[in-house]
Amino acid sequence: MNSIKKFLKWIFGLLLINFAGLILITLYSAYYSFGTMIFGVHTEAAIKDFWNTEFITAVPFIIGVNLLAISTALFRMYKNKKKKTLS
Numbered sequence: 001m002n003s004i005k006k007f008l009k010w011i012f013g014l015l016l017i018n019f020a021g022l023i024l025i026t027l028y029s030a031y032y033s034f035g036t037m038i039f040g041v042h043t044e045a046a047i048k049d050f051w052n053t054e055f056i057t058a059v060p061f062i063i064g065v066n067l068l069a070i071s072t073a074l075f076r077m078y079k080n081k082k083k084k085t086l087s
Contacts, residue, residue, distance in 0.1 A: 029053040
């Protein structure tokens, strides 16, 4: 039961980090894509630029953060098992 609780806590933390990162990426994309409409960029071009920027920045962020979190968790599990076998 304790390991399930730890796993769910880890997953919830990872989802929270992903969500916060996506919110910040969306705000960044919206600011730089729709801010140019002040200078005469058409709405269609701004929307296209927004989705391109969102895709280009969000996909590597999600892949990178999740890969880093999974590899860190696996390394810690290996390290803890190795420590238990030595003692």
